[in-house]
Amino acid sequence: MPLILFNKPFQVMSQFSSHPERETLSDYIDIPNVYPAGRLDADSEGLLLLTDDGKLQHDISHPRRKQPKTYLAQVEGEASEEALERLRKPLDLGDFVTRESEARLIREPGWLWPRNPPIRERKNQPTAWLALTISEGKNRQVRRMTAAVGLPTLRLIRIAIGPFSLATHPVLPGEWREVDPLELEK
Known part of the structure; x- marks a missing residue:
C-alpha cells in the first residue's frame, strides 16, 4: 500500500488520463493503480498525495477527516493586517462560507524553485507572500479567498498536507517519493 508524495509542476493536470494540451500525472509517475487523494488545479504547484488504498484515499480527502493543507501564495498587492484577519475568519465566498484558517505574511522562501513560465511582474505593483492553512479544500478556495480580500x-504552491510537507519530505517539481502511510496517524 504505497503512499506517494508528488511535487506537481505548474500546468500539470491532477489526473492519469490523457489531456489534449497538458501533461498529466502519467507523464511523471509510472506506478500501476495509484490515484490522487484530492486534487490540485493546473495553475497550482506543489504537494499531491497518491495511493492505491481506497480507504487511505478516503481518509485523506473526505471532508470529515480532511487533513489540514498549507499553501504559499504570492499575491498582488500589500497584505495588511486587516486583510490577513479577514482571511483567518470565516469568509463568505458567495456559494459557501469558509472555515477559520491560519494566515500570515512571510518572506519569499529562499528554497523555492522558479516557476516555469515565471509569473508576470508589474513594476508599479508590489507583491507579498502569504502562508495559509485551511482545513477544507473547495475548488480554487485559496485563490478565491485572497481575491475576496x-x-x-x-x-500558489501547496507545501503540506497533514504531517507531510515539502520541508520534511523534500521533492523537486516533477519528482516523487514513497513514504510510510502510518505517518498520517502520528
Whole structure:
C-alpha cells in the first residue's frame, strides 16, 4: 500500500488520463493503480498525495477527516493586517462560507524553485507572500479567498498536507517519493 508524495509542476493536470494540451500525472509517475487523494488545479504547484488504498484515499480527502493543507501564495498587492484577519475568519465566498484558517505574511522562501513560465511582474505593483492553512479544500478556495480580500493570487504552491510537507519530505517539481502511510496517524 504505497503512499506517494508528488511535487506537481505548474500546468500539470491532477489526473492519469490523457489531456489534449497538458501533461498529466502519467507523464511523471509510472506506478500501476495509484490515484490522487484530492486534487490540485493546473495553475497550482506543489504537494499531491497518491495511493492505491481506497480507504487511505478516503481518509485523506473526505471532508470529515480532511487533513489540514498549507499553501504559499504570492499575491498582488500589500497584505495588511486587516486583510490577513479577514482571511483567518470565516469568509463568505458567495456559494459557501469558509472555515477559520491560519494566515500570515512571510518572506519569499529562499528554497523555492522558479516557476516555469515565471509569473508576470508589474513594476508599479508590489507583491507579498502569504502562508495559509485551511482545513477544507473547495475548488480554487485559496485563490478565491485572497481575491475576496483584494489580494489576487499570482502563484500558489501547496507545501503540506497533514504531517507531510515539502520541508520534511523534500521533492523537486516533477519528482516523487514513497513514504510510510502510518505517518498520517502520528
